[in-house]
Structure formats: C-alpha cells, structure tokens
Amino acid sequence: MPETKYKKTEDFNEWYNEIVELADLCDKRYPIKGMNVWRPYGWKLMSHVDKLTRDEMIKTDHQEVYFPLLIPESSFKKEEEHIEGFGSEVYWVTHAGLNKLEERWLLRPTSETAMYPMFSLWIRSHTDLPLKTYQIVNTFRYETKQTRAFIRVREIHFFEAHTCHVDFKDAEKQIKEDKDIAGRLFQKLCLPFILSKRPDWDKFAGAFYTISIDVLMPSGRTLQLGSIHQYRDNFAKPYEISYEAEDGKHKNCHQTTYGMSERILGALIGVHGDNKGLVMPPEVAPTQVVIIPIIFKGKEKTVLDSCDTLYEKLKNNGIRVHVDKRDITPGNKYYDWELKGVPLRIEIGPRDVEKKEIVLVRRDISEKKSVSLKSCVKIIKEEFRSISEDLYKNAEKFLKENMHRVKTVEEAKGLKGIIELPWCGKEDCAMEIENILEGNTLGEPIEHVECKNVCPVCGKPSKTWMRYAKTY
C-alpha cells in the first residue's frame, strides 16, 4: 500500500503533485519535461469530461471537425497581434527525414491560423452562416515556467470551438450561448466559477475582448479553465472570411472562439480531493461504484455470487461499476479506491446477503448506511445527486468566503483568494496593485456592477471593479 506523504490541508501544492501519480492519472517520468503520459485512469476521466463537452456541442448544433496539427509559417503570420502573442511559444518543425523543409511548420498552439484559411473557402453566402465547429485535439506551447500536471504542460489536451457569424450582434449571441454551456458543464463537474472580462493588455492575441473562466483552488490561487473570445472581424479581415449578404453586398464575418483544456482535471483534483486522495464527481467518475466482497471462510461463493448479481444489476442501470476481487484485505481495497476517489463503495458480507442488504459508503463524507438490495439502484442514483450537490455547495462556500470586495489596498493586503478593488481604467494603476498584492489582474466582472468609488492608486473616480488574485 503506497503512503501519501503530503496532506492537502497542510501542503496543497505537494499533495497535488503526489496525488496525480499515486491515483494513476499520469506519469511524469516521460523524458520530455511537461509532456506527461496519460495512464488509463486519467485518460478515462478526461474522456468522460470530453463526453460532457461533446453532449453540449451536439445540443447547440456545433459540428466536430479535425484540422491538421501542422501550420505553415505563412498561414500563421497573417494576423499581426496573433503572431506577436504566440511567436515565442511555438515549436517549429524544420526537417523531414534528412531534408530541410522549404517553409517551416509549427505545431498548433491553437487553431485559428489552421482553420481560417479554410473557412475563407467554405463560406460564400449568408446561408452558410452561422458556421459552428469545434475540435478536441492536443495543442503545444513552449512553457518556460515550472510545469505542473494538467495545470501547466507543454502538450495540452484542448477543446476549441470556432464560429463565424453575419455580424457582431449574432456573434454576441454566440458568446451568450457559450456562457450557458459553461454554466451547465461546470455544474455537472461541481465546479463553481467566475467570469471576468480580461483587461485589454491581457486579452487573447487578436481578440476584440476575452472572457476568462476561473475557479478558485484550495491554495487560494485561481486556475483559468477556459476562455471565450469575441474576435469581431479582426481575423476575418486578414484571412478574407467574407460572405454575400441577402442584399448582395460582400461583408466580413464576425467570429468567436471558446476554449477549455485539461486544466479541468486539475480543478477536479484540487477542488474536490482530500487528505485521502481524489473525490470524483459522479458525472465523470471513471468508476462510480466499487463493490467489495467481505469474505469469511465457507461463505465465499454466496458473497461473490451476490456481488456479481449486483454488478449486473447496476451495470444494466447505466452505472459504471467494478467488483474488486483481488486477494488482499478489504482495508487495502478501501484505501485504493478512496485514493482514486470512487464516489460510492458497497460492502457485501455474509450477513448482508442473508438480510438482503448492502452497506453503502460515501467517499466524500465517509457516511455509511445499510440499504435494501431491492431499492438500491434508486438510492444509489439519489446518492449521486446528493454527492454532486454537496461537492458543489462546499466549493461554492469556499469561493464565496474567499472573494473580497474592498475599497483600499490596505484592506486588500493579506487577504487570501480573489480581491475586487475599484479601478479607474488605467493599466498603470492595475499594474501598481498587481505589484503590491503580488497577484495578477483577472479582469472586470462581466455583469455590470456599480462602482462609485475612487481608484486606490490615482484617486480618480473608478469606472468598475477589477479582480486580482494569485494565479496558476
């Protein structure tokens, strides 16, 4: 039985680094730093998250596509801000076999510059719009900061939706839909989040504006899980994505993107886990229920048969279930499955078989109860709902307790989490506060909030609130 060296409640960062490997999510020993191996348990978890994303895409009429990984340097360089933003963090392919390529190709850091030359060919008329596509692929970024599994890696499992619209207004509708998608998706993952409109100097390279999706980690740092971008026609112009309108005029498309990454796993691990290991939300748990036979001599067959029958019953009811028949003690089995965060454990011993009962144990609160075999499917599904609700509530409570709206830098100092301060709108003032708080700007709240105060730096009237936090 492996031992956990670190406690989440004592040293979150070390606990995190340890648990991702102990729980068999990934292996960090691959010989390229920041490129980790996805082990079966981690890959299953990611696949379940991808499944939820795909369900949302189907529901909102997005079509899945796949664009090549490699992008010619000339396609990449068409939008000026974009190349400035990404130029220093892309990987270059320069040779094929023994030959030098005529033009260098880069590994996609994101797919705007792969897709948009094609969109320019695909879109002719207003009847081709809106174009709503997405892909789930790996992207590559040359990270120079310290890497961390799922949170800061160099090969990134990535979701990216790209849409084209007749005008700004229709693109804005898409932004609204994206926010709704995030709401539904992160509810299922039990991850409350905040949406912030990034300041101009920190928006996506080429965007008109950027909304970031952030969660608060137990360390008090925020983790950005995704972003929604309004491009206006910033890319449509250089990539010539235009259409013939109903009145016969040629117009540029307006575009949006919505991106999320494997950081979602980082948040699932960090927000829900505890000192015993992972705690998986039932919606995405690779195994939702584990059955542990409690065997006494002479009663083996009765108990194992009963476990098998229950396994079939749960499986036929759409529950992801596993029977652990390994030849080790039940205690060791409990330890393993707690580490992996399986939401519900079922124990079945000879007396349970006699009484036609099972013992249900919740991973999140260790609550134990006997329930009748007959009604167990219904009860298990209720428990799933209840676990999800509790995970969400706990995370929401933590988020609320650690969001502070204050008026002066003095009040802000020493506060943990997300801090909102009045802001006049000038970059210099925000930078000054970043320095004092040793944090980063997250952006303004996206809903309009009255802020009749003064900027704590320059003393001029404030236009809005600005959020600051230490970030991953």
Next chain:
Amino acid sequence: MPETKYKKTEDFNEWYNEIVELADLCDKRYPIKGMNVWRPYGWKLMSHVDKLTRDEMIKTDHQEVYFPLLIPESSFKKEEEHIEGFGSEVYWVTHAGLNKLEERWLLRPTSETAMYPMFSLWIRSHTDLPLKTYQIVNTFRYETKQTRAFIRVREIHFFEAHTCHVDFKDAEKQIKEDKDIAGRLFQKLCLPFILSKRPDWDKFAGAFYTISIDVLMPSGRTLQLGSIHQYRDNFAKPYEISYEAEDGKHKNCHQTTYGMSERILGALIGVHGDNKGLVMPPEVAPTQVVIIPIIFKGKEKTVLDSCDTLYEKLKNNGIRVHVDKRDITPGNKYYDWELKGVPLRIEIGPRDVEKKEIVLVRRDISEKKSVSLKSCVKIIKEEFRSISEDLYKNAEKFLKENMHRVKTVEEAKGLKGIIELPWCGKEDCAMEIENILEGNTLGEPIEHVECKNVCPVCGKPSKTWMRYAKTY
C-alpha cells in the same frame, strides 16, 4: 446540385479522389500536401469506426492510454533496425520559440520508442503481465509518394495496441486474439480481408514477424489496412523491459503490436461505393436513415408531423436518423443522401400518412417497398442486417474472383488482383517476380498450405505460396 465527373466503374482512382470531397468527408485544399481537413461527415464516420475498435479493446481487456506526440532522438535511436526503417520518414522539431532545442524531437511515426522506456518502469514482476494497452492518435510520416485521401497521407489517424508478455508463447496467444479482433471488426465493416505473413525483408522495422491485413480494392490493387507484429524480445532488450518471474529470475518481456489506420475509410469508400457515391455499412453510417417529406400544398403539416413522430420513434430505438426539411426538391435530396451513402431512405407523402405506411428505399440496391408504420422499426433493423450481409457478400465475391493460385509466371501475367505463386524462399526469386508482374509481395498465407511445386524462377522445390499484387 454538384455533378460527379467520374464513374467508379470507369475510372476508379479519379472517382475516389472526387467522391471524398463531394461527400464532405475531407477537404484537400489545406496548404500542406497530404495533411487534409476532416470535415464533420468524415470525422463522424471515423469516430464510428473508432467506437467499434474501442468496443473490441474493452472486450479484450486492453487499457486506453495516451503517450506524448514528441519523442526525444535518444529514445528513438535505441533499436537499430527501427531507426533504419523510420529514420528517413520522420519530422523533426528543432526549435521552440526562438531557441534551438538541446536535443531534437521527432513527431511519432508510431509509438514504440515513446512507450517502451515507460514500460520498462511500469513492469517489475510477472504479476504486472500481460500488459495490454492501446491508443488512438495521429502519427506522422514524411511520404514522398503521391498522396491520396485516407490512403496515403502525412498525418495519419492511427490505432496502435501494444502488449507485453511473460514469454513468446503468451505473445503468440495475443497474436491469435488480434486476428480474432480483426475478424469481428471487419465483418461489421463488411470488408473481407486476407492475412499474409510478410517476407523477412518487408516486415516492420524491428519485428520478429509481421502479419498484414489487406483488402482488395475495385481497381485490382490491394490496400493494407493494418498489421499485427510479433516482436519477440527485440525491443525488450534495448529498452530493458524485464520482469521478475515466479522463480525469482529476471527475464525479458515478449511484445506484440497491432496497428490500423484511417485507411479503413479508404476501403469503406472504395469497396462499397458506386457511381452514385458512397454506400455506408449501417454499423458505421453517420446517418443510418434519412426521412424525406414528400410535400403537397395543403398537406404540409400532416406530412411533417408524421416525419417528426417517426424521427422520435427511430431515435428512441437507437437508430441514427435525420429528417431533411430543406426547401429543395425531393429529387435533389435523394441525390445528396445517395452521395453520402445513407443506407436507408424513407419517403413519406400524404397518401402514406393516410395509409399509415412509409416507403423504404435501400441505398445499395435501390429497392423500394412500402411497409406499415407499426412494424417499421423491426423491418428497418432487418434491412440493416440484410444490407450488411449483401455488402459483405459482394465484396467477398469480388475478392474470390480476383485471387488466383497459379504455378507459372506465364499464367500469372495479365491476371488482375492477388496472385499466388510457388516460392522457394529466396528474396531474389520473389523480386524477379515483382519485376515481371509489376507488383509487390504481400507475403505467405498465414495458414499452412501445402505447395509441392517448383519455384517459377529458379526451378528449386517451393516451400510455400507467395502472394503478389499491385498495392496502394
């Protein structure tokens, strides 16, 4: 309505090149040759094929993993034959941002050299064996020959299973299992295939032996869809993949791999299609049934309601169904869905609604019949079975008619398809025949077949049959 320029029965290769784009499977206009864009319809088709593969992997206890795309040059160079075989066709990443990398990295052409250094860490004891893993990823090969969608591309959608075993015998059991998997999978795809043991000079770089999975395309050329490799301990030695046996001794693992690629789509398109377009086997058809309302003035609502009701009914019965309500003529709709190869078309007009009937049209044989609404689910599912059987039978008939076992080169000349000739076992003799027939060696039949003849080149007694064909 787009027009097909080429007929499959007249110019197969041009028909193929045209249909992959007309049917919206891919777009070949991406600015890097041999790297095509997967359009939604093509991607869905590939996803359905992947789903069948994953089902087989689950059934046989393989675990899905994901290994990094990039491989350090030093990991790649550990197995001599392997680097010789692949060295000239890999892409090299040499720079990150503005920096030159200390060591070059290559894009995976296949993942042996990414996985095996890790397997060496994962495997300690005989209890860790067998290790059965797989991944579905893109691989990259610098093709210098002419590219062709799905058949010869430079970014390849790829399935690769990698297994480790205690000894050669256990690895041989895996080869048997792989052959069974291929049998079940290609049955569902209605693709009869042949298995050939590759000659030594043409086996996978580093393998002990290689079995290839080939189908015969309508052009008379074979298309290799996959291969199964027995590695013995050829890789285990340089990569130090060993384990402690029950008797305490340290031994090398024996390994196998099983690979398949997007060429499966090439075969689906080529083998089943016809002059009207694709013909999709029901198991993987992105849309299995399309409903076309036949609308007459005044009856629109009745017909459309009836279509919607049927749509819900079929969907709830697990059928992938679409209602085409576009404002174009039924004839144009037929044309579109025939091009895309949807297995069954349903037509519903006012008289059908009155009679509580629908008209069913099979894509493969254009057979039309009226069936009662009440029993239509059952009949549709029977039609799916019947279509699959017919597609398989037709392909099998073609394969059988075009496999020729002859004794002399004279008899072989001018024959189309796959030719089997007696073979003495020497490379030179096989090469001589390759030259005469302008074809390639496929390999020996994997089941032992008596061949008491003489080699048609050197006149010495033949050991076995050798297969030759023109290949893609």
